[in-house]
Amino acid sequence: MHASTRGGPHVAVVGGGVSGLVAARELARGGATVTLVERDTTLGGRVRGAKLEGATFDVGAEAFATRGGAVAALMADLGLSDRIVHPAQLGSWVVTANGALPLPPGGAVGIPARPLAAAVRAHLGLRGALRVAVEPLLRRDVAGAGASAGGTAETLGALVRRRLGDRALDRLVRPIALGVYSTVPDRLEVQAVPGLADAYARTGSLVRAARQLRDASVAAGGAVAALAGGMTALVDALASDAEDRGSAIRTGTRVVEITRGVSEHAAAPGRPSGAQWTLRDGAGKTILRCDAVLLAVPESVAAALLAERTPPPPEHDIEVVALAVAEPRLDAAPRGTGALVAEGAGIAAKALTHATAKWPDRAASVPAGTHVIRLSYGRAGAAPETAGLSDDEALALACRDASLILGVPIAPAAVREWTRQPWKVGAPPGSAPRLAPPPGVELAGDWVSGTGLASVVPGARAAAARLLEHLTPTNESSVPSA
Ligand SMILES: Cc1cc2nc3c(=O)[nH]c(=O)nc-3n(C[C@H](O)[C@H](O)[C@H](O)COP(=O)(O)OP(=O)(O)OC[C@H]3O[C@@H](n4cnc5c(N)ncnc54)[C@H](O)[C@@H]3O)c2cc1C
Known part of the structure; x- marks a missing residue:
């Protein structure tokens, strides 16, 4: 089925998260x-909003890293530049068994830029x-992951333990790795932390690498930004851009099989190999036929569609619980923009974001004295503590955890509206x-390209560019015919 009469090769994009939407845009721009x-x-996909107190709050990705500038450039192309907002500079905290402490500013995945x-x-x-x-004075090691950036798959845990010691690993790096990457440092390759391996290779020191990354993010205008009203504005803009370009969007359609055959258009000028x-749904019905496919789905789905025999690394479950609370004592933002929770602190949640403290535009969109806080559950290797809980039980747990993290008692009766959102998280690229x-x-x-929108956007553009190149007639000879 050809959805439009543009005449270029027909490409199916499977998956309508940010990766799929960005890839679709690039493909259409390239004439497909x-x-x-x-x-x-x-x-x-994992950019999703929920209505709380009449305003939209993100229950998936809530921000984008400004590094690289790819997301901001995309937003500029989509006419969203004037909606970009920056978080309040309130700092964030770590809650441990010994209490709550502000997180040192300007580090990279907890590696301090100013150790003293x-x-x-x-x-x-x-x-x-x-x-x-003293770490910058230690001998440069050649065996480490950074020294062989792109080569040896050393874990962040091994590298930090060796260079900075157990204390920095356990008290700073571990809670941040768990909060940001949902995995322990001993399971996280150094390569998975954007820029770290290269900066370490350049400087020979983790502390100097953290400093370089901090300086780069300051030069880029701060580490993260978002869109006024929530990140779903990006999805809406990409969807209308796709429609403007004549692309067809079919939601509510699950692809369970892709197979290759021979095109009746094989001899048509401008057609590829x-x-x-053919894409089929769960009932075996043909969804469409096309010249090429871009899979922008989770790894488990891509592996199944490609009939890959080696099972992909396991996904794990997390859950976000967002509460709109009428509690004026939170006006003081007692944990700044939020807190990460170290294991052993007696708190089930692994992180809390004080959304209305972090994003002033969102604070302005709810009644005075109302706060939206968002808790994340599900540490690596374990089911989220909220899994299997009834709504009442999950709400009670979230209120208890929020009270412990924020140091302000929050009773379920003070919760005006709330929502819970389960997610599956795959392994980062190796x-x-x-x-x-x-x-x-x-x-x-x-x-494929790394966690977060700052990695996903350029990754999707690159995948689309590779597919366009494959589809150009000059490349026909290199494409095996089926
Ligand atoms: C709770 C949470 C918070 C996050 N916070 C941030 C953040 O603040 N900043 C940041 O940059 N990143 C954040 N991320 C990560 C970010 O959301 C992801 O990296 C990014 O959204 C991934 O986009 P994607 O399009 O690659 O995948 P997805 O968004 O997962 O999209 C995949 C799409 O494929 C669809 N699909 C699956 N199977 C099929 C099938 N068989 N047929 C058709 N369609 C299918 C799915 O429904 C989905 O829409 C967060 C993630 C989570 C879960």
């Missing part, structure tokens, strides 16, 4: 006729801070690709 197929009834700063000493004690402070792909798609199929997603 695009049909995007999304399983859910709504677009956006008071905030670092408060976490590590003087001895621990000194151990980190003659390979034709140093080598885990799936090898056949010619005519490309892959995009955070498991």
Whole structure:
């Protein structure tokens, strides 16, 4: 089925998250006729909003890293620049068994940029801070992941333990790795932390690398930004851009099979090799036929669609619980923009974001004295503590955790509206690709290019560019015909 009469090669994009939407845009810009197929009834994937107190709050991605500038450039193209907002500079906290402490500012995944700063000493004690402070004087090691950026798959845990010691690893790096990457440092490759391996290779020191990354993010105008009204504005803008470009969008359609055959259009001028792909749904019904496919789905789905025999790394479950609370004592933002929770603190949640403190535009959109706080559950290797709980039980747990983290009692009766949103999180990319798609199929997603929108947006554009190149007639000779 050809959804439009543009006449270029017909490309199916499977998955309507940010990766799929960005790829669809690039493909249409490159002259392809695009049909995007999304399983859910709504677009956006892990960018999703929920209405609380009449305003939209993100229950998936809530911000984007400004590094690289790709997301801001996309927003500029989509006419969204004037909606970009920056978080309040209130700092964030770590809650441990010993209480709550402000997080040292300007580090990279918890690696301190200024090891002797008071905030670092408060976490590590003087001895621990000194151990980190002397790290730039240690011998440069050649075996480490940074030294072989792109090569050896050393874990962040091993590298930090070796260079900075157990205390910095356990008290600073571990809670941040768990909060941001949902995994322990010993399971996280250094490569998965954007820029760290390269900065370490350049400087030979983790502390100097953290400083370089901090300076780069300051130069780029701060580490994260968002869109007024929530990140779903990006999804809406991408969807209307796709429609303006004549792309077709089919939601509520789950692709369960892709197979390759021979195109009846093989001889048509401008058509690629003659390979034709058929997408089918769970009932075996043909969804569409096309010249090429871009899979922007989770790794588990891509592996199944490509009939990959090696099982992908396991996904794990997390859950976000967002509460709109009438509690004026939170006006003081007692934990700044939010807090990460170390294991052993007696709190089930792994992180809390004080959304109305972090994003002033959102505070202005709810009644005075009302606060929206968002808790995340599900540490690596364990089911989220909210899994299997009834709504009443989940709400009670969220209120207890929020009270402990914020230091302000929050009773379920003070909660005006709330919502819970389960998610599945896949493994970040490793140093080598885990799936090898056949010619005519490309892959995009955070498991390909790295976690977060700042990695996903350029990754999806690159995947679309590779597919366009494959589809150009000059490349026909290199494409095996089926
Ligand atoms: C709770 C949470 C908070 C986050 N916070 C941030 C943040 O603040 N900043 C940031 O940059 N990143 C954040 N992220 C990560 C970010 O959301 C993701 O990296 C990004 O959204 C991934 O986009 P994607 O399009 O690759 O995948 P997804 O958004 O997962 O999209 C994949 C799409 O494929 C669809 N699909 C699956 N199977 C099929 C099928 N068989 N047929 C058709 N369609 C199918 C799915 O329904 C989905 O829409 C967060 C993630 C979570 C879960």
